[in-house]
Every structure is written in structure tokens, then in C-alpha cells.
Amino acid sequence: MGSNAPAGPEAAALTEIVEGVYAWVQPDGTWWVNNAGAVAGEDGLLVVDTCATEARTSRFLGALARATGGAPVRWAVNTHQHGDHAYGNSLLPDSTALIGQAAMREALLHDPFFDACPPFWSPSPDWGGVSRRAPSIVLDRGLTVYTGRRRVDLLHPGYTAHTPGDVVAWLPEERVLYTGDLVFHGLTPLVFMGSLEGALRSLEWLHAFAPDHVVPGHGPLFGAAELDAVLGAHERYYRFVLETARAGVARGHTPLETALACDLGEFRDWDDAERIALNLHRAHADLTGTAMDLTAALSDAVEWNGGPLPTRL
Numbered sequence: 380m381g382s383n384a385p386a387g388p389e390a391a392a393l394t395e396i397v398e399g400v401y402a403w404v405q406p407d408g409t410w411w412v413n414n415a416g417a418v419a420g421e422d423g424l425l426v427v428d429t430c431a432t433e434a435r436t437s438r439f440l441g442a443l444a445r446a447t448g449g450a451p452v453r454w455a456v457n458t459h460q461h462g463d464h465a466y467g468n469s470l471l472p473d474s475t476a477l478i479g480q481a482a483m484r485e486a487l488l489h490d491p492f493f494d495a496c497p498p499f500w501s502p503s504p505d506w507g508g509v510s511r512r513a514p515s516i517v518l519d520r521g522l523t524v525y526t527g528r529r530r531v532d533l534l535h536p537g538y539t540a541h542t543p544g545d546v547v548a549w550l551p552e553e554r555v556l557y558t559g560d561l562v563f564h565g566l567t568p569l570v571f572m573g574s575l576e577g578a579l580r581s582l583e584w585l586h587a588f589a590p591d592h593v594v595p596g597h598g599p600l601f602g603a604a605e606l607d608a609v610l611g612a613h614e615r616y617y618r619f620v621l622e623t624a625r626a627g628v629a630r631g632h633t634p635l636e637t638a639l640a641c642d643l644g645e646f647r648d649w650d651d652a653e654r655i656a657l658n659l660h661r662a663h664a665d666l667t668g669t670a671m672d673l674t675a676a677l678s679d680a681v682e683w684n685g686g687p688l689p690t691r692l
Contacts, residue, residue, distance in 0.1 A: 386412070386691040388435050393442040394600065396592045397553050399529070401446065403439045405430070408566055408597035409650050410690045411504055413463040416557055416594050417443050418550065421527025423453035426475070427548045427557045427594075429467030432692055433507025436467025454478060454524055456533055457514060458559025458596065459542045460486035461572075462493060468512035478522065479514030480535050483544025487513045499677045501687035518546070529553075536561075536584050540577040541570060541596075549588060556590035564598030564609055566650040568616060571657035571676055574665065575624075579617040582610045616646055620655070624662030634659040635679040653684040 391405040399419035405412045412435075415428040424447060430436040440452075456478040457465045465487055468477060479487070487493075493511055496504050516522075522533045532549045539545075541560045548557040560569065561581050570578045591603050601609060627637030638656040646652065660676035663669075681687055 388438055388692075391435070391438055391442075393439075393446055395446070396555055396594070396600070399447075400550060400553055400555050400592075401443065402557075402594045402600055403430075403442070404600060405435065407650065407691065408563070408599075410500060410688055411463045411692055412690075413560075413596055414594055414598075415439055415464070416548075417447075417452075418526065418529060418531050418548070419447050419450055420525070420529035423451040423526055425524055425526055425531055425548075426452055426455040426471065428458055428464040428559070429455070429470065431463040431466050431504065431506065433467065433470065433509050435692070436470045436509070439467075440470060453526065456524075456546060456548060457483055457487070458547065458557065459483055459545050460490060461542070461560065462490065462506070464559065464596070466493060466506050466509050469510040471512075476516055477512065477514045478516045478518065478524075478533060480544035480546050481517040481519060483542070483546070484514045484517050486542065486544060487511070497674065497677065499681055499688055500690045502690060502692070504690055504692050536577075536581050538577045538580065539574040540581040541568075541573045543573070545573075545581070547585070547588075549590075554589070554591040555594070556585070556588050556592070557594045558585060558596060560596035561585060562593065562595035562598075562609065562613070564593075564595040564601060566598055567646065567652055567654040568613060569651070569654050569657060570617070570620075571654075571661045571671070571673075573661070575617050575621050575658065575662050576665070579614065579621075582614055582617075586610055619644070619646065620658045620662055624659050624666055627659065628663060628666050634663045634676070635682060637663070638679065638683050651688075653680045653688060656680040656683045 403415040656679040664671035
């Protein structure tokens with residue numbers, strides 16, 4: 380995977396992981412380009428996440444309808460608040476019960492990017508004909524949904540990780556795990572609205588599911604044989620960010636100064652490497668007990684990158 384991989388809405392594809400369990404994978408998984416999925420059963424579909432734009436979400440729902448013979452979308456869950464996983468919610472049928480963690484619902488209701496995306500990306504995202512739609516059903520730590528005899532557990536880790544409201548969808552019989560953005564497979568993780576310590580802690584939680592099939596929030600699907608390597612790469616990255624931030628704070632450096640001075644090493648070739656600036660802002664704020672300035676963090680990522688962050692919407 381990488382920035383030269385096929386991209387654009389037409390590159391997305393629906394994969395049937397096991398019978399009736401689907402992943403919608405959108406290359407190349409960088410800014411605003413997520414994965415989603417769906418679980419089919421006798422009572423209809425549970426959709427896991429939507430997409431950032433009207434065009435991308437419509438492609439996803441259309442492919443799903445064709446694959447399932449137009450099975451009704453009875454439920455949908457957002458794995459977290461970010462727009463690439465939630466802005467397309469309004470394209471779901473009005474009858475679909477939309478589910479999310481309580482903190483996720485509040486964050487989506489107050490998401491400033493939905494109404495006016497700041498000029499940090501190029502080309503500037505155009506969400507299309509979508510409207511803000513937040514979950515009407517909220518969970519705290521867990522909720523189980525059955526579609527016929529098929530069970531789907533919707534689970535929150537119990538702490539802030541990628542965001543305060545992360546949810547995974549776990550099929551215990553099929554051993555399929557939809558991780559949302561607790562996993563970025565093959566590109567730089569993003570934790571600026573969450574917690575580096577929590578994201579690090581979540582890796583052991585994810586490992587304990589012992590999944591046979593993993594649908595990450597971004598990047599290619601993978602299986603049990605790759606689980607240790609993928610989670611191990613995340614662990615090394617999170618520890619690298621934390622250690623780099625501690626050294627920067629000790630020297631009295633700003634997050635941008637720390638980002639510009641650090642050697643990314645094994646992580647330098649990951650897509651969206653500029654997220655080091657954003658993640659260091661998060662770590663710096665947590666280490667110093669100060670509030671993180673989102674606009675300043677994104678401005679620093681643009682400066683680190685030498686220009687606006689590329690999008691493929």
C-alpha cells in the first residue's frame with residue numbers, strides 16, 4: 380500500500396469475508412478515505428460506518444444492496460465520530476436505527492468540520508448532499524445486536540483511545556472484528572482527538588479478541604497471521620511518539636519543533652507521516668496538562684508537510 384496505490388471512489392470494493400459478512404475497502408485509506416462494512420442476517424443488515432461524502436457513501440450502499448439482494452438496513456453503528464466514518468449517515472434509510480457510543484454522539488453533534496471544513500486539505504473536501512445525523516441509540520460499554528441468529532457485539536474499551544467514543548463490532552462466532560480507527564493498517568495512526576496512552580492500551584484489548592479476520596478503519600484487510608505484526612507496529616509507533624514528546628517537553632520545545640527535529644525511522648515511509656505533528660500535539664497537551672489547540676495542530680501538520688494535506692475524495 381502507499382500513495383501510488385489506486386485511489387478515488389471507483390477503486391473501492393466490497394469483499395465478502397465470510398458468508399454474509401462484508402467489508403467495504405477504500406484505497407488508499409489516507410485522509411478522509413475509510414473502510415466500512417456490513418453484517419447480514421435473517422432480520423436484515425447491520426451497517427458498520429458510512430463514508431465521508433455523498434458519492435462514496437452512495438457507492439457503498441449501492442454495492443451492498445446489489446450483493447444482498449436489497450436486504451433492508453435495519454441498524455447501523457458508527458465506530459467513532461470522525462466524518463469519514465459518519466458524515467454519510469443521512470443517506471441511510473430513515474427507518475435505520477443508528478447506534479453509537481454516548482461520547483461519539485455528542486462529538487458528532489458538535490463537529491465543526493461538518494459545516495465548514497478548514498482549509499488544511501487539498502483539494503478541499505466536498506461532502507455533497509449530506510446532513511448531520513447522529514445516533515439515536517447510544518451505548519456506554521456494550522450492546523449486542525442480533526440479526527436473526529447472528530450475533531454482533533458492539534463494545535467500547537472503557538477509556539479514551541483513538542477518540543473518547545470508540546466502538547468495535549465483534550462477531551464472536553465468525554471471529555470477525557471491525558476495529559474502526561483503533562487500527563490503521565499500513566499508514567500512520569491518528570490519535571490527536573484521543574489519547575496516546577489509551578491507544579497503546581487498546582492494542583492488548585484488541586489482541587484479546589483473537590480474531591480470524593480484521594477490518595481496520597483504514598488500509599487493507601488482514602487476518603490472524605498478521606495480527607501480532609500489525610499491532611506491534613502500532614505499539615512501536617505510539618511508544619515512539621510518547622518518548623519523542625517527553626524529550627521535547629523536557630527541552631521546552633513546541634510540538635512542531637519536536638516534530639521537525641525527530642527522525643521517523645521505520646515510520647517515515649508510512650502514508651500521512653505528517654500526523655507526527657498532530658500526535659505530538661496530543662501527547663504534549665497530555666504531558667503538560669494543557670488543552671490541545673486543534674487549529675494550531677493542523678496548521679503545524681501543514682507546515683511539517685510543506686503544504687496542504689492531500690485528499691483523494
